[in-house]
Amino acid sequence: MSERTTLQRKPERAVDDRGAIHAVLDEGLMAHVGLVAGEGGVAHPVVIPMLYARDGDVLYLHGSPASRLLRTAKAGVEVCVTVTLLDALVLARSGLHHSMNYRSVVVMGTATEVTDHETKVAALDRLVEHTIPGRSAQIRPAHDIEVKGTTVLVLPLDQCSMKARAAGPVDDPDDLDEPSWAGLIPVGVAVGEPEPDEGSTGNPVPGHVAFWSRGPGQVNGRAG
Amino acid sequence: MSERTTLQRKPERAVDDRGAIHAVLDEGLMAHVGLVAGEGGVAHPVVIPMLYARDGDVLYLHGSPASRLLRTAKAGVEVCVTVTLLDALVLARSGLHHSMNYRSVVVMGTATEVTDHETKVAALDRLVEHTIPGRSAQIRPAHDIEVKGTTVLVLPLDQCSMKARAAGPVDDPDDLDEPSWAGLIPVGVAVGEPEPDEGSTGNPVPGHVAFWSRGPGQVNGRAG
Numbered sequence: 001m002s003e004r005t006t007l008q009r010k011p012e013r014a015v016d017d018r019g020a021i022h023a024v025l026d027e028g029l030m031a032h033v034g035l036v037a038g039e040g041g042v043a044h045p046v047v048i049p050m051l052y053a054r055d056g057d058v059l060y061l062h063g064s065p066a067s068r069l070l071r072t073a074k075a076g077v078e079v080c081v082t083v084t085l086l087d088a089l090v091l092a093r094s095g096l097h098h099s100m101n102y103r104s105v106v107v108m109g110t111a112t113e114v115t116d117h118e119t120k121v122a123a124l125d126r127l128v129e130h131t132i133p134g135r136s137a138q139i140r141p142a143h144d145i146e147v148k149g150t151t152v153l154v155l156p157l158d159q160c161s162m163k164a165r166a167a168g169p170v171d172d173p174d175d176l177d178e179p180s181w182a183g184l185i186p187v188g189v190a191v192g193e194p195e196p197d198e199g200s201t202g203n204p205v206p207g208h209v210a211f212w213s214r215g216p217g218q219v220n221g222r223a224g
Numbered sequence: 225m226s227e228r229t230t231l232q233r234k235p236e237r238a239v240d241d242r243g244a245i246h247a248v249l250d251e252g253l254m255a256h257v258g259l260v261a262g263e264g265g266v267a268h269p270v271v272i273p274m275l276y277a278r279d280g281d282v283l284y285l286h287g288s289p290a291s292r293l294l295r296t297a298k299a300g301v302e303v304c305v306t307v308t309l310l311d312a313l314v315l316a317r318s319g320l321h322h323s324m325n326y327r328s329v330v331v332m333g334t335a336t337e338v339t340d341h342e343t344k345v346a347a348l349d350r351l352v353e354h355t356i357p358g359r360s361a362q363i364r365p366a367h368d369i370e371v372k373g374t375t376v377l378v379l380p381l382d383q384c385s386m387k388a389r390a391a392g393p394v395d396d397p398d399d400l401d402e403p404s405w406a407g408l409i410p411v412g413v414a415v416g417e418p419e420p421d422e423g424s425t426g427n428p429v430p431g432h433v434a435f436w437s438r439g440p441g442q443v444n445g446r447a448g
Contacts, residue, residue, distance in 0.1 A: 029310060029313075029324075030308060030324070032256035032306055034270065034304070035269050036268065042302070043267055045259050045260050045271075045302065046269075047256050047258035047271050047306040048306065048330070049256075049308040049326065049328050078269065079269065080258070080269040081271075082271040086254060088416075088419075089356060091433065093363060093364070094363055095348055095351075095352045095360065095366050095370075096366060098352055098356075098359075100275065100355075104273050106270075106272070108268065124319055125319065127319075128319045128322055131313060131322070131324075132313060132322075135322075138405075139316075139318055139402070140404075142318065142319050146319075146320045180363045180364075181433055182420070182424050183419050183421045183424050183433075185415065185433060186416030187253075187413055187415055187416065189413075190411065190412040190413055190414035191410070191411055192312075192411065194405075194407055195312075195392075195407050195410065196405065197392045197393055197406045197408075199406060200405045203405055206405050209405055
């Protein structure tokens with residue numbers, strides 16, 4: 001926790017536990033990455049969804065060297081990487097006490113480019129493994145030209161904070177006689193039946209695909 | 225589309241259709257809101273998850289008047305509101321062709337405070353209805369003191385852009401003989417069994433709770 005990431009509001013929702021922060025980052029599928037844009041003009045914020053992966057105490061981001069965000073970040077602009085997991089809708093007996101149960105991690109800092117080839121290869125493997133555990137061993141290694149043609153950024157996890165809400169509705173005492181139903185609607189990540197492409201049609205579906213799921217204690221549903 | 229929101233990368237993923245943009249905003253549950261912070265120091269980006277709602281050609285945000293983000297935004301700082309829906313994991317035969325199918329909308333602009341009481345009440349209803357359609361008619365109207373104690377911001381939708389990917393893996397031709405399974409794992413929003421709070425235990429679960437779901441064609445699963 002740095003001064004900048006110290007929570008200003010609802011400090012009771014702050015979670016100062018490195019393990020919990022890592023767990024949120026590992027469970028999330030996409031991050032929203034913010035930076036300050038506006039070359040030669042008025043500074044304005046830009047927020048872009050990106051894949052990411054944690055490896056120990058760093059986060060990796062990657063993309064095409066032509067990506068505006070990655071070019072800007074390479075130059076040393078600070079980024080803010082936010083990962084949010086939604087756990088439940090909170091239905092209260094008045095509109096303004098409606099809320100969400102969620103876990104959210106905000107990482108601030110300066111991302112720098114990874115140039116060492118071996119580190120870059122390991123980071124790209126982590127990016128695949130983050131999304132689909134067990135996948136990187138099932139595909140061919142990256143060609144050198146692919147590694148060279150990809151920008152990988154690393155961001156230390158030393159300026160990060162977490163907020164979480166995990167509770168039922170908190171109603172005004174005067175509202176407890178209201179007839180409205182109040183409680184939680186749990187939400188999570190639904191997983192659909194894998195859809196093979198043409199070349200994989202009829203092939204057995206490997207375990208890392210068939211049993212892919214996300215989130216603690218989740219029972220798979222159908223999506224899409 | 226303004227110059228600022230014209231897509232710089234992968235223009236083939238741009239969607240320039242107001243109806244599609246509205247549909248993404250209406251399906252999303254949380255936005256990631258970015259702004260430029262750093263009073264008296266170096267400007268840095270901050271990205272915070274927030275509830276939101278669309279009403280015609282504007283977005284509403286709300287929160288406590290003490291919220292750092294809402295105080296900053298009230299003063300006229302530009303915001304970037306990004307809503308991302310994840311539709312599928314894309315598994316290719318090489319690591320770098322792995323991808324996500326998604327729909328994402330980026331709204332830029334200057335949010336201003338809503339001060340008119342009636343507009344504010346309507347905006348707060350929209351915020352409840354956005355998350356849980358049918359809910360606002362089932363709860364008591366907001367008290368005036370609650371409306372006064374809440375900051376509501378409005379952001380026009382005139383600077384917005386959308387990107388979407390909706391396709392199978394695109395592999396290098398040389399990789400098509402690779403033995404790895406390739407295709408899609410569809411993902412969506414899983415919905416769990418509603419959990420009543422103490423006062424609602426044993427009461428019938430109303431339709432807007434029992435049948436809540438999110439996403440086109442989704443069949444509910446279990447979450448949490």
